[in-house]
Each structure stands twice: as structure tokens, then as C-alpha cells.
Amino acid sequence: MSLHEFGLQLMNGLTFAALLFLVSSGFTLIFGLMRIVNLAQGSLYLLGGYIGLSVIRSTGSFWLALPAAALAVGALGLIVERGLLRRVRGRPMSEILLTVGLSFIAADLALAVWGGDPITLDVPAAIDGRTEILGVTYPVYRLCVVALGLAVAGGLWALLERTRIGAMVRAGVDDREMAEALGINVKAVFTGVFALGALLAGLAGVVGGAYLSLFPGADTQILTYALVVVVVGGMGSLRGAVLGALLVGLIYVFGQALVPNLAYFVLFAPMALVLILRPQGLFGRAG
Amino acid sequence: MSASSWAPRARWIALGAAVVLLAALPYLVASFTVNLATQALIFGLFALSINVLAGYGGMITLGQAGFIGVAGYGVAILTTQQGWPLGAAIVGALALCVAAAAFFGLLLVRARGTYFVMITLAEGMVVWGIAQRWQELTGGENGITGVPKPSFAQEYWQYYYVALVVVAVCTLLIARLVRSPLGLSLKGIREAEDRLAPLGYDVARHKLAAFTISGFFAGVAGVLLAMYNSFIGPSDVFFLTSAEGLLMSILGGVGTLTGAFVGAGVVIFIENDVSSWLARWQTLLGVVFVLVVLFAPDGLVGAWARYVWAPLLRRLGAGAEAAAVEAATSTASAAVVGGDGDGGRAAVTAPAAPAAPAASATASRPEEARSS
Numbered sequence: 001m002s003l004h005e006f007g008l009q010l011m012n013g014l015t016f017a018a019l020l021f022l023v024s025s026g027f028t029l030i031f032g033l034m035r036i037v038n039l040a041q042g043s044l045y046l047l048g049g050y051i052g053l054s055v056i057r058s059t060g061s062f063w064l065a066l067p068a069a070a071l072a073v074g075a076l077g078l079i080v081e082r083g084l085l086r087r088v089r090g091r092p093m094s095e096i097l098l099t100v101g102l103s104f105i106a107a108d109l110a111l112a113v114w115g116g117d118p119i120t121l122d123v124p125a126a127i128d129g130r131t132e133i134l135g136v137t138y139p140v141y142r143l144c145v146v147a148l149g150l151a152v153a154g155g156l157w158a159l160l161e162r163t164r165i166g167a168m169v170r171a172g173v174d175d176r177e178m179a180e181a182l183g184i185n186v187k188a189v190f191t192g193v194f195a196l197g198a199l200l201a202g203l204a205g206v207v208g209g210a211y212l213s214l215f216p217g218a219d220t221q222i223l224t225y226a227l228v229v230v231v232v233g234g235m236g237s238l239r240g241a242v243l244g245a246l247l248v249g250l251i252y253v254f255g256q257a258l259v260p261n262l263a264y265f266v267l268f269a270p271m272a273l274v275l276i277l278r279p280q281g282l283f284g285r286a287g
Numbered sequence: 288m289s290a291s292s293w294a295p296r297a298r299w300i301a302l303g304a305a306v307v308l309l310a311a312l313p314y315l316v317a318s319f320t321v322n323l324a325t326q327a328l329i330f331g332l333f334a335l336s337i338n339v340l341a342g343y344g345g346m347i348t349l350g351q352a353g354f355i356g357v358a359g360y361g362v363a364i365l366t367t368q369q370g371w372p373l374g375a376a377i378v379g380a381l382a383l384c385v386a387a388a389a390f391f392g393l394l395l396v397r398a399r400g401t402y403f404v405m406i407t408l409a410e411g412m413v414v415w416g417i418a419q420r421w422q423e424l425t426g427g428e429n430g431i432t433g434v435p436k437p438s439f440a441q442e443y444w445q446y447y448y449v450a451l452v453v454v455a456v457c458t459l460l461i462a463r464l465v466r467s468p469l470g471l472s473l474k475g476i477r478e479a480e481d482r483l484a485p486l487g488y489d490v491a492r493h494k495l496a497a498f499t500i501s502g503f504f505a506g507v508a509g510v511l512l513a514m515y516n517s518f519i520g521p522s523d524v525f526f527l528t529s530a531e532g533l534l535m536s537i538l539g540g541v542g543t544l545t546g547a548f549v550g551a552g553v554v555i556f557i558e559n560d561v562s563s564w565l566a567r568w569q570t571l572l573g574v575v576f577v578l579v580v581l582f583a584p585d586g587l588v589g590a591w592a593r594y595v596w597a598p599l600l601r602r603l604g605a606g607a608e609a610a611a612v613e614a615a616t617s618t619a620s621a622a623v624v625g626g627d628g629d630g631g632r633a634a635v636t637a638p639a640a641p642a643a644p645a646a647s648a649t650a651s652r653p654e655e656a657r658s659s
Contacts, residue, residue: 037401039349039408087581092401093347094580097537100349100530101576107527108569220526224412227405235402261423264416271409272394279397 001257007136009257010250015142015211017249018149022204024226024233025156025241026197032236033173033193035092036085040099042223043106044198048073048205049214050114053121062124062210070203077198081191103219111216118215121206145207152200153242160238169193173236225252228271234284243282297600309451313444325447327555328454329511331548334535335461336504341533342542343465344497345477347404349529350411351505353391356418356524358384358506359513363431364424373435381506387414388502395498396491399480411529419521430520434513450511457504462544464500473497534576540586549587 001009027041051072052065059065080102088094123141130137160166171179172186180186205214208222229248233240247270255266274281313321333355340346361380365371371379391410398406418425425431440446464470472493475483483490513519522528531554539550554572562568583590 031401035401037405084577084581093404094584096347096401096404097533097580098577100533101573101580104527104530104573104576105570106573108567108573111569112567217525220412224409224526227409231402231405231409261421262417264413264420267416268409268413271406275394275398275406279402 004136005257007134008138009253011134011136011138011142013250013253014246015145015249016253017245018146019204019208019212020222020225020229020249021149021241021245022152022200022207023222024229024245025152025238026200027226028230028233028236028238028241029156029169029193030197031230033169034190036095036099036194037092038099038194038197039096039223040080040103040106041197041201041226042219042221043103043110044073044077044201045205045208045222046110046214046219047076047106048202049121049209049218050110050205051202052206052209053114053119053214056121062122062206065121066203066206069206070199073202073205074195074199076202078191078195080198081194085194086187103223107216107219110219114214116216118213119209120213121210123210139211142211145211148207149245152203153238156238165189165192225267228267231271231281232274234281237281237283240281240283297603313447318443321447322443323555323559325443325450325515326559327548327552328447328450329508329515330532330535330555331551332454332457332511333505333508333532334539334547334551335458335544336501336508337532337536338541338543338547339461339464339473339501339504340497341536342546343470343477344473344494345480346399346494346497347533348407348501349404349526349533350391350407350409350414351501351532352524352526352528353411353414354384354388354502354505355509355512355528356414356519357387358509359434359519359523360418360425360431362510362513363434363519366435367431367433373437377510380510381503384506384509385499385503388499388506389495391502392495392498396494408526408529411524412526415521415524415526418524425521428521430518430523432518434517434519436514436517446515450515453507453511457507458544461504465544469493469496531572534572534579537584538575538579538586540588540590540592543586543588546586546588553587 023041023045027038030036030038030041048069052062052069055065055068056062084098084102085095088098123139127140127144129140131140131143132138133143158166160169168179168184168189171182171184172189176186204222208214212218225248229241229244231244232247233242233244248267251270252263252267256263259266278284308315309324312324333351336354337348337351340348358380361383362373362376365376365379366373369376391407394410395403395406418430419427421427436446437449440449465473472483472488475488476490476493480490509519509523512523516523535550535554536547537550538553539546539548553575557568557572557575561571565571579586585593
């Protein structure tokens with residue numbers, strides 16, 4: 001691998017890591033606070049991408065598609081949390097199975113509405129060019145994905161650490177009952193965090209749809225990556241999601257370049273190592 | 288003859304009727320239905336392998352299709368590419384599957400509850416990834432065609448009997464397993480994992496054994512499936528297959544042997560028959576999934592035991608057995624679908640199972656006296 005190609009793959013790895021972070025940050029937030037493993041997170045990603053596609057087709061605007069898909073999927077998350085997950089609260093297995101059932105439904109309805117052909121969203125003209133970075137000519141759009149990933153990571157950190165709402169969320173994570181006793185409306189916080197996680201997945205769908213492709217099965221694929229990210233980084237930890245996304249993104253991209261047949265298997269290696277050496281994940285809490 | 292002496296026999300009569308019906312099936316119905324039954328048997332065994340973990344060990348897996356993949360691809364590659372005779376290829380494929388299950392199991396022994404689910408999902412997807420990507424070995428998306436059937440089972444009805452016998456033997460083995468010391472300690476893991484270690488149980492070793500055994504039976508289903516379709520492909524290994532297996536297991540009723548086959552029958556029916564008039568049959572499966580989780584955590588067999596079988600036994604004068612039937616199905620599902628996954632809360636309900644039959648046995652004695 002030449003230095004030039006190394007630089008290129010490094011950039012690809014960072015881009016993929018940014019996308020992975022968008023999907024898995026919501027996943028890990030939802031788990032950290034609510035202890036729900038949302039296996040429909042991949043479906044929310046795919047739906048976000050497809051909704052973005054429809055918005056682009058009808059209005060021609062990628063910039064409108066981003067917030068529209070994010071908000072629509074966020075609203076869907078709100079409905080799912082209020083209407084279904086709340087009914088099985090406190091029974092993690094039921095919650096998991098419920099999200100699996102929902103992912104069946106979402107995958108099938110998406111197939112009915114948007115068909116089975118792989119689709120890639122058009123990148124807006126303003127950021128469609130290429131630019132020189134690290135001695136590599138690299139698509140501007142992908143650099144924007146990295147920037148968005150960084151911005152969302154910073155935004156989530158600020159939200160959790162620097163705002164009153166963030167303090168409520170952290171209190172809920174640390175001790176749900178005590179938080180409730182102190183007058184925090186934990187139920188509302190739950191709904192908010194779930195909707196936020198869904199919103200991020202929807203956003204990631206549009207972002208990812210413009211550089212990977214959208215197809216039936218993309219939901220499970222991105223979900224698998226997100227699972228590996230959070231298992232490596234530690235469930236419920238935002239820092240863990242950042243580090244996990246970087247590790248998984250880079251390992252996957254370099255794995256695909258060096259041993260394309262075994263890219264999936266290579267991806268699995270860091271997870272296996274972490275599980276053996278530190279089962280709670282790099283930044284997870286013990287127990 | 289008194290009514291009460293019929294009650295213990297009712298179960299055997301039902302079982303006998305089922306055996307006769309299954310044995311005579313190819314003489315009773317058309318080839319299409321026999322093929323559906325073959326599939327239901329194969330996927331029933333698959334669901335049962337999930338049930339060994341979920342129903343008896345409280346460990347929910349979403350990667351079980353990976354073992355269909357290892358064994359199915361194993362037999363396909365060994366026969367079509369390496370030229371092994373079928374019998375040797377089956378043995379080789381199952382050995383490979385057991386090795387893979389043991390390896391995956393090693394990564395799982397310290398995981399529990401939700402972590403267990405996520406790791407199994409990732410493991411299953413790794414197998415899928417290899418099936419999908421490693422073109423030279425697995426044929427990529429095209430899969431591998433031309434997997435042979437045994438020479439004595441070329442006809443659809445002959446293969447049905449092969450599947451029936453293999454699945455029946457496996458089911459008997461599993462039935463024995465869940466009553467064995469290993470099966471009992473699995474139940475212990477399901478109910479209260481934390482309390483087993485201080486009692487001197489090597490929880491990790493039991494989990495590993497259960498996972499490996501479960502992987503083996505899923506592998507048997509994989510071999511049967513590859514031979515049935517003469518084909519194995521990435522979609523057989525995909526997450527949806529794992530999730531469908533879990534749906535079959537829960538729909539039928541976790542912690543029951545018959546439930547897996549009932550669940551498999553319903554799902555196979557929806558996939559093959561309902562799909563001919565309802566394009567969105569997969570949505571229907573998803574809705575069934577959600578409804579079962581919300582409203583019928585002990586599945587169809589649980590509902591049957593509660594609303595049909597137990598009242599019937601009671602009418603026949605076997606109150607004790609009726610109570611046992613109810614208790615057995617409800618604790619398993621409470622611990623898995625309704626439980627908190629870490630065994631803590633489910634443990635509260637654990638004493639109910641052994642206590643219920645004893646308590647109602649004394650209570651029902653006067654009734655028996657009256658009826659005889």
C-alpha cells in the first residue's frame with residue numbers, strides 16, 4: 001500500500017467512522033439511559049435515507065432532505081416510544097423483541113414503497129467537488145460528513161455536560177429512582193432521548209445514503225456495525241461511541257482494502273478482543 | 288374405568304395421534320403440503336435449538352442462523368467443491384459447526400441479558416458477511432447450488448421421512464437434555480444466574496456447553512435445509528432468518544418442545560401460503576411478532592395449555608397435572624419474554640413451579656374421590 005493510498009484509505013476510514021458515530025451515538029444514548037437495545041436503529045437509518053430520497057425527488061433539495069428526514073424519523077421514534085415501548089418498560093427482552101418486530105415491518109414497508117434496487121442519493125452541487133487534503137484529492141462531500149460527525153459529537157457532549165436537560169439525562173442514567181424523587185420527569189426525558197436517537201439515525205440515513213447506497217438489508221448492515229461500535233466502546237458511553245466508531249471505521253476500511261474477502265471477519269476481531277479482555281467495553285462501566 | 292385414570296394418558300394419546308398423523312402425512316396430502324411440512328420440521332428444529340438457550344437457559348440469541356450457515360455451507364462446499372461423499376461431508380460440516388459454536392460461545396460466557404443478544408447478532412452477521420463476500424469459497428450472493436440429497440431420498444416424500452426421523456431423534460435428544468443435570472442448571476441460569484456461582488456451579492462452562500449444543504442442533508437444521516433446497520445462500524444466514532427462528536420459538540411458546548414446531552408451522556405457512564395472496568406477508572410476520580410480545584408472552588402452546596389443555600385435564604379430574612401444565616409454561620415465558628433478562632426479577636417466580644403441583648395435588652384429592 002503506497003503512502004498515497006494509505007492517505008486515501010485513512011480519509012475513507014474517518015468518513016465511515018463519522019457515519020458510524022451518527023448511528024451509534026443515538027443507539028448508545030438510548031441504551032445508557034433507558035437500557036433499551038434498539039435493534040430498529042438500522043431501520044430508522046434506512047427509513048431516514050429513503051425519506052430523504054423522496055424529499056429530494058419531489059423538491060430537488062438535499063438541504064431540505066436532511067432536516068426533513070431527521071425530523072420525520074425523530075417523530076417516528078417518539079410515536080414508537082410513546083405507543084409501544086412504554087408498554088413493556090422494564091422488561092429488556094420484550095423491548096428487544098419489540099424492536100426486532102418493528103424492524104421486520106419497517107424493512108418490508110420500505111421495500112413496498114421504495115423498491116429493492118440500490119439507490120445512492122445525489123450530493124448537492126455546492127459540495128460535490130474534490131479538494132486536496134493530506135496529499136490526497138478527496139471528495140468534499142466526505143469531508144463534510146467528517147465535519148458533521150465532529151459537530152454532532154461536540155453538540156451531544158455540550159448537551160449532556162453543559163445544559164440543564166443534559167444534567168437530567170445524566171441523573172437518569174446514574175440513578176433513575178433518585179432522579180425521579182428529585183422531581184425530574186424521567187418519562188419525558190426517556191421519550192426525548194429516544195426521539196433524539198431516532199433523529200440522529202434518520203440524519204445518518206440521508207448522509208450515508210449519499211455516499212454508501214440504500215438497499216434492503218442496509219438496515220441490518222449498519223445495525224451490525226453500530227453494535228460492534230458500542231460493544232467495543234462500551235454501552236451507554238458517548239466517548240466510547242467516538243472511539244469505537246473510529247476503530248471500527250478504520251479497521252473496516254483498511255480490512256476491505258487489504259483482505260476484501262474477510263472484511264467482516266476483520267471487523268469482528270476487535271470486538272472479540274474487547275469481549276475477552278474488557279467485557280464491559282473500553283469506556284463502559286463494570287457490572 | 289374412572290375419569291381420572293384417563294388424564295395421565297391424555298398426553299400420550301395426543302402424542303401418539305401426532306406421530307401417526309406425521310407418519311401418514313405423504314399419503315394424506317399433496318406434495319406442496321408435504322414440502323411445507325418438511326420445511327416446518329427443519330425450521331422447527333432450528334427454533335428448538337434457539338429454545339434450548341432461550342426457553343431453558345434464558346439466553347436470547349439473534350445469531351443462530353450463523354450455524355445454519357456454517358453447517359449448510361460446510362456440507363455444500365465439501366460435496367460440490369471438495370468431492371467428499373455426502374455422509375462424510377455431513378459429519379465434517381457438523382464438526383465445523385460445533386467448533387464455530389464453541390468459539391463463539393467462548394466470547395459469550397461472560398455476557399448476559401442484552402449484551403448476549405447483541406454479541407450473538409454480531410456473530411451471526413460475521414458468518415453472513417463471509418457468505419456474502421468470500422466469492423471464491425461461498426459463491427457470494429449466488430450461493431452454492433447442487434447440494435446433493437441422500438441417494439435413498441431423492442423424491443420429495445422420501446426426503447420428508449428423512450427430515451422427520453432426523454428431527455424426531457434430535458427432539459428426543461433435546462427432551463432428554465433439558466431433563467438432564469445440564470438442563471436443570473440451565474434453568475438455574477435462567478432464573479438466578481447470580482446465585483448459581485456461590486452454590487459451586489461453573490456457570491461459564493454450563494453456558495458454553497449449552498451454546499455449543501444449541502449450535503450443533505442449528506447446524507443439523509442447516510444441513511437438512513441445504514439438502515432440501517439443494518442450495519445454500521447468504522439469505523439463509525441473514526439476520527432475518529435468526530429473527531424468524533426466534534419468532535417461531537416465542538410464537539409457539541418458549542420453554543416447550545412442541546412450541547418450536549407450532550411456531551415454525553405458523554411462520555412457514557405465512558411465508559409460503561399467505562404470501563401467495565398477501566404481498567406484505569413480512570409485515571404480517573412483524574405485526575405477529577409485536578402482538579405476541581405485547582399480549583401473549585407464553586405463545587400459542589402456552590395459550591393452549593392455559594385455555595384448552597388444563598381445563599380439559601381438570602374436567603378429567605387431574606387437577607394436579609393441569610396446574611403443573613400451567614405452571615411449567617408460564618414460568619419459562621416469564622423468565623424470558625416477560626422477565627428482566629438478568630434473572631433477578633424472574634427468580635421471584637421460580638418457587639411457583641415446583642410448589643404449584645404439590646399444593647394443588649392435595650387440593651384436588653377430594654375432587655378425585657368424588658368423581659371416581
